[in-house]
Amino acid sequence: MSEYIKIKRGLNLKLIGEAVKTVVDLPIAETFAIKPKDFVGLTPKLLVKVGTNVLAGTPLFFDKNNEEILFCAPVSGEIIEIVRGAKRVILEVKILADREITYTPFERSDPNQLSRKEIIQQLLKSGVWPFIRQRPYGTIANPSDTPKAIFISAFDTNPLAPDNDFVIAGKEVHFQSGIDALKQLTSGKIHLNVAANSSPAPAFTQAQNVQINSISGPHPAGNVGVQIHHIDPINKGEIVWYVQPQDVVIIGKLFTEGVFDASRTIAVTGAQLNQPQYYQTVVGTTIKNILADAGLKEGDNRVISGSILSGSQIPADGFLGFYDSQITVIPEGNKYEFMGWLAPGLNKFSMSRTFFSWLTPDKKHNLNTNLHGEERPFVMTGQYEKVFPMDIYPVQLLKSILIEDIDMMEKLGIYEVAEEDFALCELVCTSKIKSQEIIRKGLDIMRKEFS
Template sequence: MSTDIKIKKGLNIKLKGVANHVISTANRSKVFAINPPEFHGILPKLAVKAGDKVKVGDTVFYAKSNDQMKFVSPVSGEVKEIVRGAKRKILSIKISADEKDTFVDFGAKTPGKLAGPQVKESLLESGCWPMVKQRPYDVVANPEDNPRDIYISAYATAPLAASHSVTLEGREKEFQAGIDALSKLTEGKIHLSVGASESFLDEINGVVLHKVSGNHPAGNVGVQISHINPINSGDRIWVVHPQDVASIGSLFLTGKYNPTKVIALTGSQVEGPQYYSVIQGTQIKDILAGKLKTGKSRVISGNPLTGDAVGPKESVGFYHDSVSVIPEGDHYEFFGWMPFVGNHKFSMSKTFFSWLSPNKEYDLDTNLNGEERAFVITGEMERVFPMDIYPMQLLKVTMIQDIEKMENLGIYEVAPEDFALIDFISSSKIEAQQIIREGLDLMIKEVG
């Protein structure tokens, strides 16, 4: 039996370049990367040095605050380079891959027959633990915590987002095994949110099923939590991506760390957008080779609202299931704000004529269409923010670092992705996601 969640607020942004439901295998990279900055709040301590040989599942680094929290190699090969930045901060560990991978064998197990501590030990030892994230704060979960509940959102609403029914195709057994393992980690419930038609996900055992509908950000797990059982001070909620659930299940079924995932290559600058099976840490250039149209492009690991701009030698993000390529916004239009020159533009308001064609797909670029300006009350933020929170007030008290008011206004319930639409529609051109990220970091430091 399922419960329905209907989201009325929000905004769907329809962009050209949605991936066709075809899955191919991407070219194997010669060099793979593990990037510690992707794991926000983790201070890495290296377990390897340049020249070391590694297998799939060998520890590359671990968290300095907890040496049980390991981060492992996605391929077998030789550690090629440790890339460092300012103050010797570790930015990336690059591994020259062998032609064929060899795996560390962690031993196949039946998760239903294990106790919670045994499941947790397996996830920590194998390197699967970073797949489990925590709310509040949107960081890797602390294995010493006991979560109130675990949430999985298999409903994607972001522009050009990968469809979970495609990325999970053929992984029914692994997904169920992952659910069986995660159920051992909480005394609460596992909440699985799906769309109207999500194939085998409707038949998964051991979960509370929620049918979600509505505009973006209906697919954000934070929005779903707020409508099911909001986070209060002191609560710990764990969040797992659907493909990571299947990877966890694969660990128990095979005894091997599974670094393979399906990503969507999307965007108006892509010739024949579709899905590709890749290995974590695959270089962007090996996915894009021969697939880009002419013209300047912005390559984004993730979707256009929340992803990270990347270069060809960088890799697919650990938590991303798409690579988006859209036009670079390096041009300006004379009198571009006038309606009669804006028939190709998308607007939430009626400034342009996009409201007359609700099903039209747009070829939007990265232009901000304006500069940063006064942060004033317009009511526009509330129209796209479907949580019981005042977004403008929360942003303002976060900017002045008023911890007490941040708590009262709901900082524990949000993550940066929940403010992505505000970045898109705000006439103030503020970086709302960055403000919230800095606010959450302040709460970690001051409150813990």
């Protein structure tokens, strides 16, 4: 039976630079890269070397901790560079792409006619398995586990986030095929969560083998962690898997077309672009040509792969993150401001009434990266609780992580959260605490303790 969830606590951050709903299909980029750091807890082992020719779907490396999990090339071409960091850690596997993508052929099949084991094997050998992640820990799902449920958030409430109803339109067949494959992987339900008071795409409303739930409220209502917490909370020892809508389409194409088609429609957004819009591309693409086409403004800019709240900083000629469907470009905040917080702040964002901008609540802001201060004592202010819509004490959880109290972390709900769930807490924090880093530290501690 479907559920209706109303999220009351949170915050919608209105920014300049929303993507116009026009999809631009540029010629395929020259270079692509798969970055092992996009995968939490991964220790990669290379299967290719510089000069190797690959097809889309050719394995590039595998996880040393689980050799079944392969990471495959999203395009065909030649391996031109293995970028390494300190202690020879693999940072990027770069591919010089062919002008037309050639795919490794996989078997076409109807997921409804396959066993769970056969579906898992198809997902593993094709490199599609890493699109399935799990809570707790936010890691790639373990194929030997059986989750109690699978969650798909059909909407994204992050600032300037892509509209999934627009992105998924016309992909109903592949989306349903992906659902059919995922249904075989769990003994429980597939929860497909849509935004209430909206008109979801037919791919969502007409989906079979799912429980469609309606969710309303401000960000982070679209976060899968918030949805899990309110619909099917995670207790110790339980596992929930989750997949993004566009990744469900990739799974579906594997079975309907027999290829690893890592195509992705991304929203290129932000105040530092003249023409923010959507682009049809492939996972791991270089964003250099995309930013040029979108009209990157001159100046000192911050380019982010993902949301402004929880994305990763990349160079202007860097590569799209494996799970990202958004590029955000904002100004760097490396300039001093006259009078600082003493000014009226008509153009500044504030959650409180510190600035007169509260008189124009619908105004869109042009935020930069300036922290407006340095880290201060971590004290109780009540700010976190205003934007954190889970029945968890966020400040107490963060402090239990800082002292590495495992028992207290468990009691305070560490299994239910991930970094993105604390992004708003980090935004509104007057103490400038790096909440997302602390949460990742806590999750890593728990994962190592119980692995």
